[in-house]
Amino acid sequence: MAYSDKVVDHYNNPRNVGTLDKSSAEVGTGLVGAPECGDVMRLQIRVNPETQVIEEAKFKTFGCGSAIASSSLATEWIKGRTVEDALEIKNTDIVKELSLPPVKIHCSVLAEDAIRAAIGDWKKKNGVAETATAEAKA
Amino acid sequence: MLKVIDSAVPVACWSCSVAHNDATLFCPHCSKIQPPPGSDFFSVFGLAPRLNLDLPELEHEFHRLSRKLHPDRFARAGENEKQWSLADTALLNDAYRTLKDPIHRTEYLLKLHGAEIGEEHSGKDRKDPSRVPADLLEEVFELNMQLEEMRMERATGEPDPELQASLEQAKRKFDGLLDEVDQDLRAQWQAWDEGDIAVRQAAQKTMVALLDRRRYLSNLVRDVTETLGV
The missing domain is CATH 1.10.287.110 (DnaJ domain)
Known part of the structure; x- marks a missing residue:
């Protein structure tokens, strides 16, 4: 199976690889795994407490090229967005952008899960209830 | 098909x-x-x-x-x-x-019997948290970090003997966990072979979860074995 050019690009030059301070209140950490292939992905965000904008995003993924590319792309996309905005990113957007084949769709699901997990962790740390923000939005 | x-x-x-x-x-x-x-x-x-x-x-x-x-x-x-x-x-x-x-x-x-297993799995029912062995994730991640460190040390010179020992210990541990999963799987075989519909469905669900866990473990054991060169 051939990877698309975009996957190869992200794989060779992954953006935002690294670690943020897990103990910081401004940092949310999401650690997720794909049972299909045994991949693990850690995605971290640093959120500005005033504006709720994700100012920094880092990831570390152990897995196939598609999993690395999906998480690399995810960090690029969420940077500069507000937390609520970042939750709008769907795995299908990642599939489209990277032209992932059907057998690799779970990599994009993993990236979406990682975003949600990181944001969920940040909300928990900062006492932001999931339902409260959903209501505020509606 | x-x-x-x-x-x-x-x-x-x-x-x-x-x-x-x-x-x-x-x-x-x-x-x-x-x-x-x-x-x-x-x-x-x-x-x-x-x-x-x-x-x-x-x-x-x-x-x-x-x-x-x-x-x-x-x-x-x-x-x-x-x-x-x-x-x-x-x-x-x-x-x-x-x-x-x-x-x-x-x-x-x-x-x-309709279970979604392995790479064909499109990830639709991934929302079921029991599919992801959460207790393993931290360990899996940490071990992968150690493996990467080990490979980098190998590439640049002498690997740290402490790291080597820690990886060897991890390998023994995960080998043991793999054995446990295999025993648990075998225990489900009989339930599946001889049970009625309800027993079968329960056994099927348990086995899918065990196989997910097994995939993590076997990937890890493979990577550790490869890196240690044992």
Whole structure:
């Protein structure tokens, strides 16, 4: 199976690889795994407490090229967005952008899960209830 | 495409026209070779789909059918029969390779029954948190970090003996966990083979979760073994 050019690009030059301070209140950490292939992905965000904008995003993924590319792309996309905005990113957007084949769709699901997990962790740390923000939005 | 064979649906033999069970490689009436049946691997061996298999018997049947299907025996047969002997042999080999391995057999049987396993899994029911062995994630991640460190140290010079020891310890631990999973899987086989619908469904769910866990563990053991070069 051939990877698309975009996957190869992200794989060779992954953006935002690294670690943020897990103990910081401004940092949310999401650690997720794909049972299909045994991949693990850690995605971290640093959120500005005033504006709720994700100012920094880092990831570390152990897995196939598609999993690395999906998480690399995810960090690029969420940077500069507000937390609520970042939750709008769907795995299908990642599939489209990277032209992932059907057998690799779970990599994009993993990236979406990682975003949600990181944001969920940040909300928990900062006492932001999931339902409260959903209501505020509606 | 996988499907559970409905042996009640008969197919007419191309040669003698007598109806036979679709899974048969040879017509029970005239003994002529049949085109590859679109049936499951168990039926190829005339077996009911079960997880506890008599392996010596399976091997014996594999050798018997392999001999009967050998292309040399069809050297003077018609073009169709020649083709079928090759196609049936390929099917028989696939079936044997899958059924003789306990993990492949379990995965195959669960897939026959609609479970989504492995890379084909599109991730739709991933929202079910029981599918992800959360307790393992932290450990898996940490170990992967250590492995990466080890590889980098190898590439630049001498690896840290402490890191090496820690990885060796991790390998022993994960080997042990892998054994546990395999034992747990075997315990479910009997429940699946002999249980009613409800017991089967519970066993199926447990086995899918165990296989997910196993994939993590076996990937780890493979990576650690590769990095340590042991």
